[in-house]
Amino acid sequence: MLLMVVMITISVLWMADPSRRSRPPAPADVGAGDAPDGEGELAVDESGLVAPGVLCRACGYNLQGLEPDGLCPECSTPTARSLRGDLLKYCAPSWLRRLQVGLLWIIVGIIVQAVLMSAMPILAGVVSGVTAAAGLPSGGAMMTTIMVAFGLLMGGLNVLYVIGAWLVTERDPGRADDEPVLSARRLARYGIAAAVISGPLQTVWQQGGRAGWAAATPGVVAALVVVAITVLGVATIVGWVSFLVYMRRLVLRIPQRALARHARIVMWGYGSYMSLGLIVGVLAFTAFPGGTPPAAAVTPQTMSLPLIILVVGACLMVPAGLLFEIWAVVLFFFCRNALRDVESQTRTHAWEASVPVVGESEPT
Incomplete structure (x- = not known):
């Protein structure tokens, strides 16, 4: 079901791409002094x-x-x-710089979260060892508190993604504001913001299962929590898929078709991997109280179908997440470099040396 939602979202965004209606021929680079990118005549009418x-x-x-x-x-x-056309090198350099800053925020967010995720098992082992050595009976409660705090921290770090996505998806000032309400740019802006709530909510509810209070929660409240986690999770997935769709359209305006191909691969991979994670999470919440299977359930005699799907899905998520997180960081890094090169082109083209850069005063 979730994979179907992701596929439908991608299909709708692809069909809504305005560039499909009148896609110009692929431009070719030219030297200084020539008309830019082989686009031919300027955008003027018969009267000039x-x-x-x-x-x-x-x-x-x-x-x-x-x-x-x-x-x-x-x-x-x-x-x-x-x-001169719709290529990025004819856009305002200030806007291009904001795109670069936004990608940097996202890259930093991915790296910081990856480092913390790697350090968390070490911290958990240290806490377990210390509490066991000291003979403290409250090790479980302490671990639950640490995990809840960790989940809130990870959710707070999602703000880095929101800031980055907000900058990258800022509307091109040179384009008319007639895009669809559910455009890739707008879906990315608000969908990624849902992760700020969904991540901490999922962690708190999962740790509540270990502490016991989640299982004691009234059924209606528990169902509403699971529905909220599901809806926010779907919104987050749609947001990231839309962001990668929008990034692909941006790099096609450089044009960088190799980066566009990688953006499409990461888009499908990211959407599939995040959908799998949401399926595993929702399955855990619905199959087991509080989202945590009891230790007694994990035996050859009690391995039910939901538990098998849960274990297999969790095992697949680890390599898939590692692969596409690294791929996304590399993709965003190269996209940022490409945007920086595009910004420099607005200042170095000899054929527009007499045209002041947008936002800067004419030389006196």
Whole structure:
């Protein structure tokens, strides 16, 4: 069911891609002094004025009917910067820099969470050893407290993803604000934010099963908690899938088709791996009180189908998560470098040396 939701989301976002309706031929790099990227004539009409539908790359003002060598009436950006097509190197450098900063936030978030996840078993072993050596009867309660605090910390670190995704999915000022309500950009912004709540909620409920109070929770409340975890988990998955769809569209505007292919692979892998994790979590919550199977249940005689699926799914999640987390970090790193190169192109092209960079004053 969850995999079907992810597949339907990807299909809808792909069909809603506005670039599919009139995709231009693949541009080719050219040297300094030539027309940029082999795009041919400027976006002007028969009378030599700016053609219909051309928006200012800096503020989105409709430039139709203006002189190609004039200035935008709204922000005074040279009109010529908006006549060369939809590639990222014709966009505002300030916007391109925000994309790079956003990707950096996400990369840092993934690395920090990976380090903490690796350190958690060591911390758990140390706490268990100390409590056992001291003969303390409260080791279980202490471990539950530590795990809850750890879950809240991991959920707080999801804020890094939210900040990064918010910057990366900031609307291109040179594009009209007529995108669908459920566009990839908007779904990514709000879907990833759901992880700030879903992660801690899942951890607290799981540790509540070990402490015993989750099993004593009234059935209606327990069902609502499981439904909330499921809904927030699906929203998080849709958010990350949408983010990777949006990233793929961005790198196609560089153009970097190799990065776009990797973004598609990570999109499917990330969506599948996160869906598997949510299935395992929901199955644990519904099959066992509080989401924690009792030790007595894990025997050859009591291995039920839900428990088998739970164990197999958990075993598959570890290598899949490791693979696609590393792949995502590498992908975002190369995307950030590509965006940095694109930003530098806005300043180094000889054919636009006389055109001031958006947001900077003309040389005197």
